[in-house]
Amino acid sequence: MTEQLLEIKKDLSKKLKKDRFEHTIGVMYTAASLAMRYGEDIQKALTAGLLHDCGKFCPAKEQIKLCRKKGIELTESELEMPALIHAKLGAYLAEHEYGIKDREILDAITYHTTGCPDMTMLEKIVYIADYIEPNRAEIPGLSEVRRLAFEEIDQAVCRSAESTTRYLRDGGKAVDPMTVRTYNFYKKEK
Ligand code: FE
Ligand code: FE
Numbered sequence: 001m002t003e004q005l006l007e008i009k010k011d012l013s014k015k016l017k018k019d020r021f022e023h024t025i026g027v028m029y030t031a032a033s034l035a036m037r038y039g040e041d042i043q044k045a046l047t048a049g050l051l052h053d054c055g056k057f058c059p060a061k062e063q064i065k066l067c068r069k070k071g072i073e074l075t076e077s078e079l080e081m082p083a084l085i086h087a088k089l090g091a092y093l094a095e096h097e098y099g100i101k102d103r104e105i106l107d108a109i110t111y112h113t114t115g116c117p118d119m120t121m122l123e124k125i126v127y128i129a130d131y132i133e134p135n136r137a138e139i140p141g142l143s144e145v146r147r148l149a150f151e152e153i154d155q156a157v158c159r160s161a162e163s164t165t166r167y168l169r170d171g172g173k174a175v176d177p178m179t180v181r182t183y184n185f186y187k188k189e190k
Helices: 005-016 018-038 041-053 058-072 076-080 082-096 102-108 121-132 142-149 153-170 177-189
Strands: none
Touching: 018 041, 018 058, 018 082, 018 121, 018 153, 041 082, 041 102, 058 082, 076 082, 082 102, 102 121, 121 142, 121 153, 142 153, 153 177
16 A cells, blocks of 8 residues: 555544444455456555545534535535435545545545446446445345456446345435436446
């Protein structure tokens, strides 16, 4: 790991709650493994994985306040589903607080929760790493997505978007339109 990554890791170990930090490290190394598999830049994958949840250093209400203060625009559905806000805020913090200038890394952080149609390989890697990292509790279909992730990543994206949508709907929760668009795009790709 580069000096810069070690410093970011140290900072996050203080700012994030213990399980969030453990999850972060899981995503970082899972993203690196997927980068190895798909010939993507390993340092970029480590960086995006490490920072993907940096926006979760404070509760949702404060995340919204911070977004207002920093001039980060939030969509209707983001305000209804505050769990999504940390992704946008995280990309902002990665750029302005942690000095990450690489657009690809910042976009991978932005889209890690909902995915989006036609993602770059790095975006798919972070999206999937977040879903499959080893600390994730077993849910139906997870082992299949874990296997697919290293075989056909587009199919893994499709499956995880599908089960996220189903999980939210079954729980009577709103589904972000972007997650639906992600699912529809990768369903057609199959
Ligand atoms: Fe997240
Ligand atoms: Fe995460």
